[in-house]
Amino acid sequence: xxxxxxxxxxxxxxxxxxAGDLRxxxxxxxxxxxxxxxxxxxxxxxxxxxxxxxxxxxxxSGCGKTTTLRLxxxxxxxxxxxxxxxxxxxxxxxxxxPCEQRRIGLMFQDLALFPHLTVAxxxxxxxxxxxxxxxxxxxxxxxxxxxxxxxxSKYPHMLSGGEQxxxxxxxxLAPRPRLMLLDEPFSALDSTLRAGVREDILSLLxxxxxxxxxxxxxxxxxxxxxxxxxxxxxxxxxxSAAPDELYRHPATEFVADFFxxxxxxxxxxxxxxxNTPLGIVAAPDRPDGDGVDVxxxxxxxxxxxxxxxxxxxxxxxxxxxxxxxxxIALALDDGSTIALRKPIETPHKIGMRMxxxxxxRFAFVFPxxxxxxxxxxxx
Numbered sequence: 001x002x003x004x005x006x007x008x009x010x011x012x013x014x015x016x017x018x019a020g021d022l023r024x025x026x027x028x029x030x031x032x033x034x035x036x037x038x039x040x041x042x043x044x045x046x047x048x049x050x051x052x053x054x055x056x057x058x059x060x061s062g063c064g065k066t067t068t069l070r071l072x073x074x075x076x077x078x079x080x081x082x083x084x085x086x087x088x089x090x091x092x093x094x095x096x097x098p099c100e101q102r103r104i105g106l107m108f109q110d111l112a113l114f115p116h117l118t119v120a121x122x123x124x125x126x127x128x129x130x131x132x133x134x135x136x137x138x139x140x141x142x143x144x145x146x147x148x149x150x151x152x153s154k155y156p157h158m159l160s161g162g163e164q165x166x167x168x169x170x171x172x173l174a175p176r177p178r179l180m181l182l183d184e185p186f187s188a189l190d191s192t193l194r195a196g197v198r199e200d201i202l203s204l205l206x207x208x209x210x211x212x213x214x215x216x217x218x219x220x221x222x223x224x225x226x227x228x229x230x231x232x233x234x235x236x237x238x239x240s241a242a243p244d245e246l247y248r249h250p251a252t253e254f255v256a257d258f259f260x261x262x263x264x265x266x267x268x269x270x271x272x273x274x275n276t277p278l279g280i281v282a283a284p285d286r287p288d289g290d291g292v293d294v295x296x297x298x299x300x301x302x303x304x305x306x307x308x309x310x311x312x313x314x315x316x317x318x319x320x321x322x323x324x325x326x327x328i329a330l331a332l333d334d335g336s337t338i339a340l341r342k343p344i345e346t347p348h349k350i351g352m353r354m355x356x357x358x359x360x361r362f363a364f365v366f367p368x369x370x371x372x373x374x375x376x377x378x379x
Contacts, residue, residue: 024087032081043236049211056222059232074099105172142170279358291368300362
């Protein structure tokens with residue numbers, strides 16, 4: 001493994017007079033809040049990223065995730081809360097280590113490579129203060145790390161999108177950062193290239209032991225990339241957990257909906273159960289009469305073509321092929337219609353009667369929200 005020297009020095013230093021504490025390695029964000037013109041855009045955010053971990057900060061546009069990244073990077077002053085890196089205080093109200101002294105690497109969607117500089121010169125830009133021979137050795141080391149030795153003398157426009165990403169990563173790693181911040185750097189790549197480039201770059205960061213925080217609005221990217229995912233809504237973290245935990249045990253409707261399509265019904269609890277058009281769902285911890293929203297992931301519905309037994313039924317009223325899958329529209333006995341994405345091999349045709357069962361692992365019950373009709377089973 002290439003020694004990038006990321007975690008070998010004691011945190012802290014003369015910039016803030018703190019000695020740091022290697023027992024607290026990585027990034028620590030505590031109770032971070034920020035407002036623009038009186039409008040709060042980041043609300044009491046706390047999270048931590050350990051060396052070698054990749055965490056994803058995920059949420060829709062405008063939720064505050066990029067502002068959070070800017071605060072960590074030192075591009076905006078901290079109004080409330082604290083930021084620490086390896087135990088060293090980076091920022092608090094009235095106190096801030098300049099961004100160029102924070103030892104933080106940055107990668108953005110706009111890679112901002114210098115078009116007039118070669119690949120080698122772009123990578124060496126961040127270590128210009130080093131002696132010439134030391135700088136050249138560092139550039140050679142990083143070119144080998146990202147597999148671009150043969151492209152050192154090329155200019156950015158001569159590279160593919162994935163190669164440009166690697167140059168940007170090497171440039172960010174050149175000063176031996178203690179933290180990497182990535183703001184949707186892969187979103188400009190086409191879908192066939194994106195997953196491979198992302199996996200390669202994040203693997204390099206994990207191997208180097210650099211704590212990494214990736215901002216994304218793409219749930220699939222968060223699930224496949226993050227060791228832990230922090231979901232933001234209206235400036236606040238609504239759930240932080242491992243990807244599988246978020247998918248299987250969402251804390252709110254917002255989190256459940258963010259990780260793929262759901263089918264939503266409203267209902268009331270009776271005897272610890274909720275009756276919906278898709279089936280009965282247990283809610284043992286909720287009082288009788290409680291109004292609830294019941295969300296089903298589409299994989300919760302197991303179709304049984306030409307089923308002749310007792311149970312829930314529907315009729316196929318539409319279908320649309322979507323590559324290896326198809327979207328099947330099913331009219332339920334209560335008059336509502338649901339859409340299910342199933343493998344193309346699933347037997348179906350317009351008018352076919354379908355039975356179905358429910359996998360309750362993918363059924364979630366939440367307190368009633370919004371102004372839905374106060375009727376059990378309504379869509």
